Structure formats: C-alpha cells, structure tokens
Amino acid sequence: MTAKQRLPDRKSKVTVREVALRANVSESTVSRILRNKGPIADDTREKVMEVVRAMGYVPNRIAGSLASLNSNLVGVIIPSLSNIVFPEVLQGIHAGLEATDNMQAVISISNYDVELEENVIRGLLAWKPAAVLTTGFEHSDATRRMLELSDVRVVEMMDIDSDPIDIAVGMSHRSAGYATGRHLVEKGWRRFGYVGHNLDNDRRARLRFEGLRSALFEAGLDIAARAVAGSASSVGAGKQMTAQLLDGDTPVDVIVYSNDDMAVGGVFHCQSAGISIPGDVAVFGFNGLDIGFQMPQPLSTIRSNRFLIGKTAIEAMLTEPAGTKIDTGFEIFEGGTA
Amino acid sequence: MTAKQRLPDRKSKVTVREVALRANVSESTVSRILRNKGPIADDTREKVMEVVRAMGYVPNRIAGSLASLNSNLVGVIIPSLSNIVFPEVLQGIHAGLEATDNMQAVISISNYDVELEENVIRGLLAWKPAAVLTTGFEHSDATRRMLELSDVRVVEMMDIDSDPIDIAVGMSHRSAGYATGRHLVEKGWRRFGYVGHNLDNDRRARLRFEGLRSALFEAGLDIAARAVAGSASSVGAGKQMTAQLLDGDTPVDVIVYSNDDMAVGGVFHCQSAGISIPGDVAVFGFNGLDIGFQMPQPLSTIRSNRFLIGKTAIEAMLTEPAGTKIDTGFEIFEGGTA
DNA sequence: CTGAAAGCGCTTACAG
DNA sequence: CTGAAAGCGCTTACAG
Structure with a gap:
C-alpha cells in the first residue's frame, strides 16, 4: 500500500472548493486556470495545477454545463x-x-x-x-x-x-438511382430486375428506386420484374429475393439491388445455383461496402461516403x-x- | 400561423419556476409530480401536468443530475x-x-x-x-x-x-481457442495453419491462439505454418495472408483464422484461386458473423454472443x-x- | 491579476 | 399533501 501513499485520498470527493482551499486561492481562480480563461500569474497557475494533480481533481462537467449554460x-x-x-x-x-x-x-x-x-x-x-x-x-x-x-x-x-x-x-439518393439507371443502360443492359427490402421506412432506398425508374423511362425501358422482401435489408433477404425473382416468369439480364447487403446475397445465391455473373445475370448494388469490394468478383455498385x-x-x-x-x-x- | 397559437411560446425557455408560477404551486410540487415521488393530490397533479404540456416544458437533466447527484x-x-x-x-x-x-x-x-x-x-x-x-x-x-x-x-x-x-x-477466449483445436483434431485435421491479424493490441485473439495451441499440443500437434498481418483484421487482410500462407513451403490442410473477417477473406481467396474448400484446405473462423453464415458454404466457426x-x-x-x-x-x- | 457574490435549474430534507 | 430554503459544483460578470 505504500505505493498508494501519494495517490488521492480514497473517499472525500474533491471539488474546486477543496482545490482552492488547499492552494490558497479563490474558486474563481481555480476555474479560470482550468479553462485557460483570463490572465493568470504564472506561479499561481503552477501552484494550483500542482494541487489539482495531487488531489486527482476531475472537474464535474454537469455542474460546469449548468453554470455556463452550454x-x-x-x-x-x-x-x-x-x-x-x-x-x-x-x-x-x-x-x-x-x-x-x-x-x-x-x-x-x-x-x-x-x-x-x-x-x-x-x-x-x-x-x-x-x-x-x-x-x-x-x-x-x-x-x-x-x-x-x-x-x-x-x-x-x-x-x-x-x-x-x-x-x-x-x-x-434520387440522383444515385438515376445514375445507376443511366450507367447500366449505357452498358447495354435492357431487361431490368429489382430486388429490394422493405422500403416503408427507408425513404432513401425509395428515392433511389424512383431515380432508377426515371432513367429507365427516359430510355424507353422499365423494370420488368421485382422481388421485395418484407424485412429490413440483409444478405439473407438478398439471397431469398434473388431466388424468387429468378424463379419467376420474367427473364431479366441485370438486377439492381436496394443496397450492397442485398446484392451480396444475390451474388451468393448465384454462386450456389451455378448462375454466372454477369454472363447469365448482372448484379448492381449501392453503398460500396468493403465486403462487396473484396469478393472474387468485386461488386458493381455506387460508393456513398458514410x-x-x-x-x-x-x-x-x-x-x-x-x-x-x-x-x-x-x-x-x-x-x-x- | 394560427396553427401555432397553442404551441409553447417561441423564445422564453421554460423552467420549473415558470411551470410552478403558472400552475400556482411550488417548484417542489412540480418536481415531485414530474418524478412521481411522494403523495400528490390528484387535482394538483392534473393541473400541473396540463401546464407542463401547454408550455412544452422539458426538464433540464443537467440541473436534475447536479441536484440529485446522480x-x-x-x-x-x-x-x-x-x-x-x-x-x-x-x-x-x-x-x-x-x-x-x-x-x-x-x-x-x-x-x-x-x-x-x-x-x-x-x-x-x-x-x-x-x-x-x-x-x-x-x-x-x-x-x-x-x-x-x-x-x-x-x-x-x-x-x-x-x-x-x-x-x-x-x-x-482461451477456452474458445482450445475448443477450436479439439474440434478440428477430432474431425481428423492434422496439418494446421494459422492466419491472423496484428495481435499486439488484441488480447482476446492472443488468448484464442494460445488455447488453440494447447489443444494441439495435447494431441501431439502444433501449428505448422502461420501468416500474420501487420494490420487490424479485415477481409482484405484475410485474402492476402491466406495467399501468403498457401504460397509457402509448408503444406497445411486446415487454416484457423483469428476471426471471421479474416476467414471470409480466406474463402474469397480460395474461390479466386480455384482452391476447393474443405477438400484442398479447410477454413475455420471465430465470431459467427452473419456474412459467414450466408456464404454458399456456411463458414465453420465459433459463435460468440455479442x-x-x-x-x-x-x-x-x-x-x-x-x-x-x-x-x-x-x-x-x-x-x-x- | 484575483476574489466575493450571484446564479445556472433542478432536488431534497425539513416543517407544517 | 404542500412549501420555503438550502444546496448540488461549477462559471461569470463585476469590482478592485
């Protein structure tokens, strides 16, 4: 316990009051020194700081905030x-x-x-x-x-x-959806599928979807088939919805996903099902997550800057x-x- | 703006004081009602709560914490x-x-x-x-x-x-590492590789590694080859270190990873390099992340309960x-x- | 350069 | 069941 001898006293909470008392200055002086406000004599500062360290004083920010109103x-x-x-x-x-x-x-x-x-x-x-x-x-x-x-x-x-x-x-997000559509149309894709998650509470995914459709409309196209999960986005939902879309009657040659999580699920499904990407179907995400980037075939996507x-x-x-x-x-x- | 007529006054910050004044009670009574403390007459409570709502009063927790010291x-x-x-x-x-x-x-x-x-x-x-x-x-x-x-x-x-x-x-984590070793030895694996990240600041990964080695020692085995990244764990580091390990002179038939991120990187590398899992090499992670679970071949791993x-x-x-x-x-x- | 005093917006015994 | 008063631990004009 000798090692503890120079440590702050165990119980007694130390406040500016104690510091001021021990340093023989006023509370306002202690406060000013601690916040580097106003002119302070060098030796006063030193004396006070020494006491602060010795007592292990930690200012109470709750009191500080209340007093300063911020x-x-x-x-x-x-x-x-x-x-x-x-x-x-x-x-x-x-x-x-x-x-x-x-x-x-x-x-x-x-x-x-x-x-x-x-x-x-x-x-x-x-x-x-x-x-x-x-x-x-x-x-x-x-x-x-x-x-x-x-x-x-x-x-x-x-x-x-x-x-x-x-x-x-x-x-x-509207522009991002639009850019996705333009980009994919320019690359020659024509039969678009969309795989999404529950968009009720996801305005940004909805905006991307709208932007995408505008771009397709302008090109005289539309989304031919879609599969939308009732749940939040996840890799698992992406797998499931991709399977559903591809099992449908409408053939698509590119699938735009509501985000990268869903798209990675799409890629996993295709791998499992022996569907070649982008030969049989192309996949496009949104976000630019590291996981998509690291896959054997890096995921085509839009990078946002979170x-x-x-x-x-x-x-x-x-x-x-x-x-x-x-x-x-x-x-x-x-x-x-x- | 008529719709705003019944809203709280624009500027004047409202405190217990104002509420008390308007409700014709003392500040302590307002405080008690707001914290459901002590006996309060029903009509007093109602009267005060009405004022509270009308004024849009939000108690200041900073003051509250300072006063109650918690x-x-x-x-x-x-x-x-x-x-x-x-x-x-x-x-x-x-x-x-x-x-x-x-x-x-x-x-x-x-x-x-x-x-x-x-x-x-x-x-x-x-x-x-x-x-x-x-x-x-x-x-x-x-x-x-x-x-x-x-x-x-x-x-x-x-x-x-x-x-x-x-x-x-x-x-x-020591037990988890040990359990990993036992499990893999029981499954018949003998030539162990280890792929890790920078363990200097990751005590838990170190403990798992130690546990793994203990289990191997008990079985008369050891880690035959290892590749350890200088960086934090990531899918990319996992890819890179797996490549390095498999390019080495020491053949391994199973690789234990410091965690799932690294292991997923390992799987991605094997996919790219045409290495079959677990035929050519087996892969084992740690954490039980969703991404590992969703892969075409679900990642063998240990599930922790974060x-x-x-x-x-x-x-x-x-x-x-x-x-x-x-x-x-x-x-x-x-x-x-x- | 420093100090005494008031006050931030609450809560908490204490009295009644 | 309710109120007046003190106090939580700081900061901030104001004086000097």
Missing part, C-alpha cells in the same frame, strides 16, 4: 446499428469530434421509427446538447417542433433531397449557417458484376 | 466501430437500456489504445455516469486507478479470462455485486468449410 454533448440519432453503414457514419462523427474541444457524442437508436425518434430526441434535448445529428428528413411533427423551438443546431444526415430543418449533409457524411456533419454544425445543404457526393464503381 | 448516463468505451462485432455489443447495450428508467449511453472509441482509453474515460467520468462499460482487461494504471476511486459501477466486457475491476461479462454480452452488461451493472463474472458462453458452428 454542454459539450452532441446528440446523435441513427436508425440502426445492424447495418454497417451507420457505424461508419459514427466513425466519421467521431473523427470530426476529435478536432473539437472534446465534445462527446450521446448516441441513440431510432429503429427507423419516427415515434421512437421523437422520444429519443426528447430525452436527448433534456441534456441541452450543442447539436443534434439525426438521419434523414422523416420526423414526426412533434419532433420537428421540438427541434425548431430548441436552440440547438440540427443536422439531418445522409439525404439532401429535401429542405433541412437547419443543415443537411449527405447525397442525393465516413465523410459523419465528419462533415460535425464540421458543418460548428461553422455553417442555417439552411446549408452539403452534398458529399457518390461515385459509380465499375466492379465486375455488371 | 445521472442516468452510462459511459461505453469500445475499441472500434469498424469491426461489426462492437456495434453488435452496442445493440445489446441499447436493448438492456430500454428496460431501464431511460438511461442514456455515451459512447466513445478507444481505438485499441490504452492511452486513448484513459483520456476517454477521464472525459466520461466528468459526466458522473452511473456506470462505465469498457472492453477487456487491458487498461493503463491510471485508468484502473480512476475507475477504482470513482464510485461508478464498472463492467469489463467480452473477456472473462482475468479478474475484473468490478464486473466482467463475456466469454473465455448482443447478449451488451445486454447482460447493463443488467449486471444494475444488479450484480462487485466481483461478479458472467460467462455468456460460445458454441461451435459446424458449417461447411471445415
């Missing part, structure tokens, strides 16, 4: 953690946060449910965060109102196909005026499956 | 978000939290770096969380000390092969005494690749 918390609401796309956005947010004066993310999940989102945001706002970053434009009226009435910055991430409450950072969206969301919330929309773009990845 | 925050530190395993743990934590009186997770990333973890935990403790959930047993001395001195509950997740600071929830670990961590922190270790177990998944 917190360094950023509320983040994402729809799900099971789709790797959102953890990637979180990584970007985390990277953006590292450049700040140690802001902290408070993360919640909305499960693609606007009612749940409303509750979650209510709980978040109670912590008086500096900003709330949420996903997409679909919110309940009450959510929208809470956000408008509060004076926190709001960033709606992923999508820029509508007008933001405050700031939007993302890409145009990390960039998260990082930019933080930067924008710190610097941009209300009404800003930032397009993080996308790019077609040729790959080997279409 | 927060509903739970600090969570995970090493990374790029390995899907940790988002899965977060999902479990989220599920566990839903059963509580709306506690909120504050999530930070340590990037497998004990120094960074120390800073992150320091920042977290400043928020006086109810508990800190972190990953594994590897911490700096300072981290360990902070955690011990603070009176927050501490859960170390994923691993149970050491003694916890407070509570540990996870599985024995979701359960997260969920149990929350439950344990609420109910279990210090010193508790909870084994969430694992199971061998036969699959088709070994």
Whole structure:
C-alpha cells in the first residue's frame, strides 16, 4: 500500500472548493486556470495545477454545463446499428469530434421509427446538447417542433433531397438511382430486375428506386420484374429475393439491388445455383461496402461516403449557417458484376 | 400561423419556476409530480401536468443530475466501430437500456489504445455516469486507478479470462481457442495453419491462439505454418495472408483464422484461386458473423454472443455485486468449410 | 491579476 | 399533501 501513499485520498470527493482551499486561492481562480480563461500569474497557475494533480481533481462537467449554460454533448440519432453503414457514419462523427474541444457524442437508436425518434430526441434535448445529428428528413411533427423551438443546431444526415430543418449533409439518393439507371443502360443492359427490402421506412432506398425508374423511362425501358422482401435489408433477404425473382416468369439480364447487403446475397445465391455473373445475370448494388469490394468478383455498385457524411456533419454544425445543404457526393464503381 | 397559437411560446425557455408560477404551486410540487415521488393530490397533479404540456416544458437533466447527484448516463468505451462485432455489443447495450428508467449511453472509441482509453474515460467520468462499460482487461494504471476511486459501477466486457475491476461479462477466449483445436483434431485435421491479424493490441485473439495451441499440443500437434498481418483484421487482410500462407513451403490442410473477417477473406481467396474448400484446405473462423453464415458454404466457426454480452452488461451493472463474472458462453458452428 | 457574490435549474430534507 | 430554503459544483460578470 505504500505505493498508494501519494495517490488521492480514497473517499472525500474533491471539488474546486477543496482545490482552492488547499492552494490558497479563490474558486474563481481555480476555474479560470482550468479553462485557460483570463490572465493568470504564472506561479499561481503552477501552484494550483500542482494541487489539482495531487488531489486527482476531475472537474464535474454537469455542474460546469449548468453554470455556463452550454454542454459539450452532441446528440446523435441513427436508425440502426445492424447495418454497417451507420457505424461508419459514427466513425466519421467521431473523427470530426476529435478536432473539437472534446465534445462527446450521446448516441441513440431510432429503429427507423419516427415515434421512437421523437422520444429519443426528447430525452436527448433534456441534456441541452450543442447539436443534434439525426438521419434523414422523416420526423414526426412533434419532433420537428421540438427541434425548431430548441436552440440547438440540427443536422439531418445522409439525404439532401429535401429542405433541412437547419443543415443537411449527405447525397442525393434520387440522383444515385438515376445514375445507376443511366450507367447500366449505357452498358447495354435492357431487361431490368429489382430486388429490394422493405422500403416503408427507408425513404432513401425509395428515392433511389424512383431515380432508377426515371432513367429507365427516359430510355424507353422499365423494370420488368421485382422481388421485395418484407424485412429490413440483409444478405439473407438478398439471397431469398434473388431466388424468387429468378424463379419467376420474367427473364431479366441485370438486377439492381436496394443496397450492397442485398446484392451480396444475390451474388451468393448465384454462386450456389451455378448462375454466372454477369454472363447469365448482372448484379448492381449501392453503398460500396468493403465486403462487396473484396469478393472474387468485386461488386458493381455506387460508393456513398458514410465516413465523410459523419465528419462533415460535425464540421458543418460548428461553422455553417442555417439552411446549408452539403452534398458529399457518390461515385459509380465499375466492379465486375455488371 | 394560427396553427401555432397553442404551441409553447417561441423564445422564453421554460423552467420549473415558470411551470410552478403558472400552475400556482411550488417548484417542489412540480418536481415531485414530474418524478412521481411522494403523495400528490390528484387535482394538483392534473393541473400541473396540463401546464407542463401547454408550455412544452422539458426538464433540464443537467440541473436534475447536479441536484440529485446522480445521472442516468452510462459511459461505453469500445475499441472500434469498424469491426461489426462492437456495434453488435452496442445493440445489446441499447436493448438492456430500454428496460431501464431511460438511461442514456455515451459512447466513445478507444481505438485499441490504452492511452486513448484513459483520456476517454477521464472525459466520461466528468459526466458522473452511473456506470462505465469498457472492453477487456487491458487498461493503463491510471485508468484502473480512476475507475477504482470513482464510485461508478464498472463492467469489463467480452473477456472473462482475468479478474475484473468490478464486473466482467463475456466469454473465455482461451477456452474458445482450445475448443477450436479439439474440434478440428477430432474431425481428423492434422496439418494446421494459422492466419491472423496484428495481435499486439488484441488480447482476446492472443488468448484464442494460445488455447488453440494447447489443444494441439495435447494431441501431439502444433501449428505448422502461420501468416500474420501487420494490420487490424479485415477481409482484405484475410485474402492476402491466406495467399501468403498457401504460397509457402509448408503444406497445411486446415487454416484457423483469428476471426471471421479474416476467414471470409480466406474463402474469397480460395474461390479466386480455384482452391476447393474443405477438400484442398479447410477454413475455420471465430465470431459467427452473419456474412459467414450466408456464404454458399456456411463458414465453420465459433459463435460468440455479442448482443447478449451488451445486454447482460447493463443488467449486471444494475444488479450484480462487485466481483461478479458472467460467462455468456460460445458454441461451435459446424458449417461447411471445415 | 484575483476574489466575493450571484446564479445556472433542478432536488431534497425539513416543517407544517 | 404542500412549501420555503438550502444546496448540488461549477462559471461569470463585476469590482478592485
């Protein structure tokens, strides 16, 4: 226990008060030194810092936030953690946060449910965060109102196909769908299939689908057959729906998927069934996930910039005026499956 | 704008004070009603709740926490978000939290770096969380000390092969490695290869490796060849290291991977190179990720329970005494690749 | 360059 | 069943 002798006292919680007492200065001086605010004599600073270290003092941010009426918390609401796309956005947010004066993310999940989102945001706002970053434009009226009435910055991430409450950072999913259609038509594909997941709560996948159809219409084409799962997107759903589509009566020579997870499932199904890609059928995804890129035949897809969206969301919330929309773009990845 | 007439006043932030004033009661009464504490006359409650709704009052949790000296925050530190395993743990934590009186997770990333973890935990403790959930047993001395001195509950997740600071929830990675070795030896494999990632900061992968070797030793065997990436685990690293191992001089008939990501990379390499699995070489992973399960040949692996670990961590922190270790177990998944 | 005082928005004994 | 008062641990004008 001798090793513990120079450690902070076991129990007694140490506050600015104790530090001030021990250092023979006022609480305000301790506070100023700790926040590097205002002019401080060098020896005062040294004396105080020594006491701070000796006592193992950790400022209480709850008290600090209450007193200064601002917190360094950023509320983040994402729809799900099971789709790797959102953890990637979180990584970007985390990277953006590292450049700040140690802001902290408070993360919640909305499960693609606007009612749940409303509750979650209510709980978040109670912590008086500096900003709330949420996903997409679909919110309940009450959510929208809470956000408008509060004076926190709001960033709606992923999508820029509508007008933001405050700031939007993302890409145009409609354009991505359109670009997919144009690209595939130009490559000579004519008989289009579509394999999707439950789009009821996935506005962005719906927008991509609409964009795709517009491009096909312009070329005098349409989607000849489709198979849509009742569940969220997953590799398993992609396998199943691909099997269903290919077992149908309408022949297709290219399948556009609602995203890469579904498309990887499509590739797995074709491998199992001895269907050659892209000879028998071509496959095109969306997102540009690493798993698709690493497959023996790299998945043809559109790369979205999830990390960039998260990082930019933080930067924008710190610097941009209300009404800003930032397009993080996308790019077609040729790959080997279409 | 008539629709906005009944909405809360635009600016003036509303506090208990305003609610109390408008409802003709004291602040303490408002506080009691909002927290369902103590006896309250029915009509008082109704009257106050009406005002609360009318004014759109949202309690300030920062003030609440400071006054009551306890927060509903739970600090969570995970090493990374790029390995899907940790988002899965977060999902479990989220599920566990839903059963509580709306506690909120504050999530930070340590990037497998004990120094960074120390800073992150320091920042977290400043928020006086109810508990800190972190990953594994590897911490700096300072981290360990902070955690011990603070009176927050501490859960170390994923691993149970050491003694916890407070509570540990996870599985024995040594046993999992051992079980892998036994299983594969029993199935008749004799020439073992190992493909891994950078294990310097990954104690659990090291423990699995040690367990595997023990099992092999007991059977009079050893690892004949290995290829270890300098980077973190990924499908790409798995492809590359598998190629390297199979190009070496030492023939192997089964490869044990440090985890499923690496193993999936191994499968992809074999597909590209026309190597048949498990005929030419068998493949065995660790984790039981969905992607491995969905492949045309389901990946042989060990299933860990990441979701359960997260969920149990929350439950344990609420109910279990210090010193508790909870084994969430694992199971061998036969699959088709070994 | 430093200190005394008020206050941030709640909660919690304590009294009645 | 309800209220007045003190206090949680900081920060921020204001004075000097």
